[in-house]
Amino acid sequence: MQYLSTRGGISPISFTQGVMMGLAEDGGLLLPRTIPRVGGETFASWHELSYTELAFEILSRFIDDIPASDLRDIINKSYASFNHQDVTPLIHQGGLHILELFHGPTLAFKDVALQFLGNLFEYLLQKSGEVLNIVGATSGDTGSAAIYGVRGKSRINIFILHPKGRVSPVQEKQMTTVLDDNVFNLAIEGSFDDGQAIVKKIFNDVEFKNRYRLGAINSINWARVLAQVVYYVHSCIHVSSHEKDSSVDFAIPTGNFGDIFAGYIAKKMLPPGTIRQLVLATNDNDILSRFVNSGDYSLGEVRATTSPSMDIQAASNFERYLYYLTDSDTAKTRDLMEQFSATGKIDLKSHLDQVKRDFAAAAVTEQEVFDTIRTFYTEHGYVLDPHTAVGVKAALQLRTAGVPMVCLATAHPAKFGEVVESATGQPMVFPEPLQGIGDKQSRCQTIAANVAEIQTFVANNSLT
Ligand SMILES: *Cc1c(COP(=O)(O)O)cnc(C)c1O
Numbered sequence: 356m357q358y359l360s361t362r363g364g365i366s367p368i369s370f371t372q373g374v375m376m377g378l379a380e381d382g383g384l385l386l387p388r389t390i391p392r393v394g395g396e397t398f399a400s401w402h403e404l405s406y407t408e409l410a411f412e413i414l415s416r417f418i419d420d421i422p423a424s425d426l427r428d429i430i431n432k433s434y435a436s437f438n439h440q441d442v443t444p445l446i447h448q449g450g451l452h453i454l455e456l457f458h459g460p461t462l463a464f465k466d467v468a469l470q471f472l473g474n475l476f477e478y479l480l481q482k483s484g485e486v487l488n489i490v491g492a493t494s495g496d497t498g499s500a501a502i503y504g505v506r507g508k509s510r511i512n513i514f515i516l517h518p519k520g521r522v523s524p525v526q527e528k529q530m531t532t533v534l535d536d537n538v539f540n541l542a543i544e545g546s547f548d549d550g551q552a553i554v555k556k557i558f559n560d561v562e563f564k565n566r567y568r569l570g571a572i573n574s575i576n577w578a579r580v581l582a583q584v585v586y587y588v589h590s591c592i593h594v595s596s597h598e599k600d601s602s603v604d605f606a607i608p609t610g611n612f613g614d615i616f617a618g619y620i621a622k623k624m625l626p627p628g629t630i631r632q633l634v635l636a637t638n639d640n641d642i643l644s645r646f647v648n649s650g651d652y653s654l655g656e657v658r659a660t661t662s663p664s665m666d667i668q669a670a671s672n673f674e675r676y677l678y679y680l681t682d683s684d685t686a687k688t689r690d691l692m693e694q695f696s697a698t699g700k701i702d703l704k705s706h707l708d709q710v711k712r713d714f715a716a717a718a719v720t721e722q723e724v725f726d727t728i729r730t731f732y733t734e735h736g737y738v739l740d741p742h743t744a745v746g747v748k749a750a751l752q753l754r755t756a757g758v759p760m761v762c763l764a765t766a767h768p769a770k771f772g773e774v775v776e777s778a779t780g781q782p783m784v785f786p787e788p789l790q791g792i793g794d795k796q797s798r799c800q801t802i803a804a805n806v807a808e809i810q811t812f813v814a815n816n817s818l819t
Pocket residue numbers: 463464465496497574608609610611612613614615664665742765766
């Protein structure tokens with residue numbers, strides 16, 4: 356399988372080249388040249404497969420430059436760290452199917468992709484003899500999932516910037532209690548936006564980036580999207596063994612458009628009609644739901660909500676969808692993205708019919724999130740985290756009678772204990788990985804929100 360850029364500016368590359376490249380060198384995002392289709396017979400033959408066997412069937416259709424037995428080993432190692440035998444179990448609750456994606460080491464769905472990406476990096480670096488210094492900024496969830504993805508791995512160091520005192524105490528502890536020598540937590544004296552701007556500047560310094568072999572781990576890496584395709588297919592199989600209807604809807608709490616884009620790929624791969632509808636759910640940061648409902652893609656101010664991992668306006672994976680929406684027109688995709696960065700908006704009303712065939716969408720208010728957590732607990736005894744509640748609310752609004760609805764549960768409620776406790780009125784039961792985390796030894800360096808100082812720190816601590 357060859358990979359191309361959404362902006363058409365690079366010659367085709369292999370999967371492993373794409374993983375190491377991250378962002379395409381022309382500023383676009385990487386996509387496979389074609390999306391492999393899975394016929395009805397093949398799909399039916401997958402029904403008895405375990406999660407990891409299914410992952411191999413799917414991933415091997417997109418990856419042809421890693422030997423099969425090595426790919427199987429990488430997959431098996433990645434999902435052995437999950438504490439549920441189904442990896443991503445489906446819970447049937449309140450007429451919905453809750454897809455629990457939070458059984459990985461940091462209790463958020465990002466583990467599904469980052470455990471895989473960490474093992475993939477380790478494998479590729481081992482083969483090439485190279486090293487990688489990962490630099491990233493986090494507002495909370497991505498940092499810990501990325502750290503757990505690469506902790507203790509040789510040939511990789513990771514530097515994660517978080518805004519000092521502005522991530523939740525649990526999130527801070529999840530990052531800073533990882534004491535492996537290759538992990539560097541930097542608490543910057545500034546905001547998340549400051550951290551992100553600093554990382555961007557560091558990556559734009561191409562000489563520095565190449566000299567210190569910097570790598571990114573954010574959600575634009577194709578390998579992350581690919582790993583997420585698996586649980587959509589896995590749920591289609593498990594819902595259809597639970598219900599007669601073979602068509603399934605999904606509701607996805609959305610921030611950077613990575614998770615729902617994986618659903619879009621799954622929909623294109625599977626026999627037509629297997630996935631019927633993808634419901635895009637946003638919180639108050641509603642640029643994407645406005646886009647689906649009106650064709651207007653325009654930036655607003657970022658607002659802080661109780662689902663912070665979705666407090667995003669410019670969704671980094673949106674460009675991938677734009678490429679398909681324009682019928683793989685790379686020149687048009689590039690123009691539209693340039694227009695967006697110049698003006699903060701794109702008018703896509705002429706594509707609205709297609710958009711509405713691809714997605715349905717709803718924005719969910721903070722009051723609705725709170726009420727949904729409370730009602731779902733009192734009626735069904737099941738505790739939702741605020742991100743999951745955004746998806747559940749949209750699902751209840753947009754579901755169709757007779758079509759099974761799968762709601763992606765993207766974080767364990769204990770990660771957002773305060774809000775959840777006040778909505779349910781019940782004390783939170785902390786799962787094992789979080790018990791006693793407040794008393795564990797931690798390591799973290801406070802540093803000014805200053806590009807030069809952070810570059811110096813990275814330079815002094817990077818692998819060469
Ligand atoms: C990252 C995240 C999301 C949003 O996923 P995207 O791929 O960015 O759309 C939703 N919920 C949780 C808990 C997350 O960590």
